[in-house]
Amino acid sequence: MRLNDSDKSSSATRGAIRAVAEEMYAENGIDGVTTRALAERAGVNMAAVNYHYGNKDNLTMAVFRDVAHRTVQRRLKNLARIDATAQAEGREPTLPEIVEAFVDAYVNEDTPRTGVLLAHLVLQHRVRPSAWTRAIVREELDDFAITYMGFMRRAAPHLTEPEIHWRYHLMVGAVMMSLSDQARDGRMANLSKGLVHPEDRREFKDQLVAFLVDSLGHRRAPGGG
Amino acid sequence: MRLNDSDKSSSATRGAIRAVAEEMYAENGIDGVTTRALAERAGVNMAAVNYHYGNKDNLTMAVFRDVAHRTVQRRLKNLARIDATAQAEGREPTLPEIVEAFVDAYVNEDTPRTGVLLAHLVLQHRVRPSAWTRAIVREELDDFAITYMGFMRRAAPHLTEPEIHWRYHLMVGAVMMSLSDQARDGRMANLSKGLVHPEDRREFKDQLVAFLVDSLGHRRAPGGG
DNA sequence: TCGACTTTCAAACATACGTTTCAAACATGC
DNA sequence: GCATGTTTGAAACGTATGTTTGAAAGTCGA
Incomplete structure (x- = not known):
């Protein structure tokens, strides 16, 4: 043995x-x-x-580390491509471009379970953080978060530094929750009485991108009130 | 006995x-x-x-049903007040007003644990739906969701009906995840190296409201591309 | 064919959890 | 003060889970 x-x-x-x-x-x-x-x-x-x-944790960790890794790699490739195009055209990447680079890994046809799995990982880490969820988040996702915020900074220069952080995390939260609703045929489809179709990849992507671009596109007066 | x-x-x-x-x-x-x-x-x-x-499920259900109920009651009260004011001034409620009515229950001083608890409930329902989470969501939260979307419709008349649904759920997702990060001194504080302070109620509220108002305030071209 | 190593299998094991038991302590009305 | 119903307590119970065991089966080169 x-x-x-x-x-x-x-x-x-x-x-x-x-x-x-x-x-x-x-x-x-x-x-x-x-x-x-x-x-x-x-x-x-x-x-x-x-x-x-x-042991079982090892298996679980292997599965989710892999999912996280593949997702990040795909996004980094997307961002690199966008960056190259933008540079060639003498401009910065746009918000719709970088938002699409983010959600692409979830709505893509050839990686159908990726989004749901990553959502499970992230939600699990929030509901019940453990040694292995912490390890994966730190070793596979944190670096990407920093990198992505760099792109946000360039595509949305009106956002302050704290706003970049807040909105990145709020954005991730919205996406993860929507993925988990899509997964177990859910609340949204239910409440809308069939008006919206979270399982329709195209609709999912369009609505997600629209929401996220809007949410990053404008600035409020800081400190408000 | x-x-x-x-x-x-x-x-x-x-x-x-x-x-x-x-x-x-x-x-x-x-x-x-x-x-x-x-x-x-x-x-x-x-x-x-x-x-x-x-049994234990009964206890858990009692605790969380109460939290959900109190949260909804507070929000309904907020919305009623806003509605009265707006009507008196011959206008519709504004987006910042209804967003604040939503998050108020979480950032308020006198209900410190409410937000974290409700986040635990909602995340639990997503990670592992059970009879009792389903019961609470249906009986305590669903009606409010419909009501709130009615206010969204009035405050953001440019949003289509599907957009109302999508953005309500995306909004809730963002808020729940940010609450769960605030709870266990978290990823955001960590990644920002102390630049942001999720435990600061004032900062939390300002950033949350800003993000949400922006995310609801504008419309993309539907279908895009 | 043999022998050493790897892989599979059914069964047993250890543990953590919610729950039940039943007797003792407590309270209360008469 | 006693009888009755309520509440508390220590211990036992049942069950589901991940894990370990030790033997059998398989693999493969010499």
């Missing part, structure tokens, strides 16, 4: 566990997945999870 | 349980409070929880 998992990467069992974990986390949330249910659905013995991943 | 709790309302034990539950839910989150820890901190036997409340 080996505890080091560096050599077990090609096992079919290991892969099945990983794939099913991602599915189930997206469907049931992080606390809603038990080792037993996971093993059964993957057609695998329960002990295999511990054999291949050491 | 009585299972009906209508007569046990005046017990000191019952009150202690309830008070400590509210404290602990605000501090540790909903899943972070065990019957044992609660009983110990309240200086009460574990069985008292079940004796006075039937």
Whole structure:
């Protein structure tokens, strides 16, 4: 028996566990997945999870670290492209451009579960922060946040430095909550009696971008009152 | 032994349980409070929880239903006052007015834990919906949402009907997440290296209102692109 | 075919939690 | 003061979960 998992990467069992974990986390949330249910659905013995991943937290962390990493990479690529275009045209990136670069990872066709999974991670970290959620947020997401705020600064130069921070976090909050509502066919569809369709990627993207661009586009008098 | 709790309302034990539950839910989150820890901190036997409340879910539901109810009542009162003033002046309520009516329940001095608790409820409902979270959301919050959207419609007549729904939910999402960050001395304070102070009620309110008013104040071209 | 290593499996294990039990303490009306 | 109903208390219970165990099965090179 080996505890080091560096050599077990090609096992079919290991892969099945990983794939099913991602599915189930997206469907049931992080606390809603038990080792037993996971093993059964993957057609695998329960002990295999511990054999291949050491323990359940390790598996969970692997899944979500990967999701976070892929999301950030995609966004950084988007931002780099936008930056290049803007520079070539002798201007700064625009707000709609950078907002779209942010939400793209969620509304994109080829990464269907990404948004829901990342929302689960972030909400879990808020509802019940743990060692592994903290680790992922710090190691995979924090740097990107700083980078993104740099772009916000350039695209919305009227915002003060505190406003940049506040609005970045408010923006992330709005997006995460809307993703979690989209996930479990939710409150919004319900209250609107079918008027809005959160599961429609196009509508989702349009409404999200519109809201976010507006929310970043103007400045109030500071200190107000 | 009585299972009906209508007569046990005046017990000191019952009150202690309830008070400590509210404290602990605000501090540790909903899943972070065990019957044992609660009983110990309240200086009460574990069985008292079940004796006075039937079971733990009942207690939790009582706490959060009350928080939700009080929040909604306060907001309705705010909106009624705003409406009266506006009508007297022959105009519609303004966006800053109705946004402030919304966030007031959280930034107010005399209800310090309200915001954090309600955020825990809403996030819990998203992360892990259960019978009792669903019941509270439906019975205490949904009606208010409809009412509030009515005010949004009047204060922001340029928004289409779907936009009203989308932006209400995006707005709620942003607020809930910012409250949960304020709660556990959080990511925002951290990333900004002390530049912003989410625990400062005044700053919190100003930034929140500014963000929300902007996010509701303008309309993008629908369908975009 | 053998032997060493890896992987799978059913079962047992440890633990944390909400809940129940039942007797003791308490309160209250007569 | 006693009988009756209420509240408290320590301990036991049931259950769900992640984890460990030890043997069986599989893999593969010599």
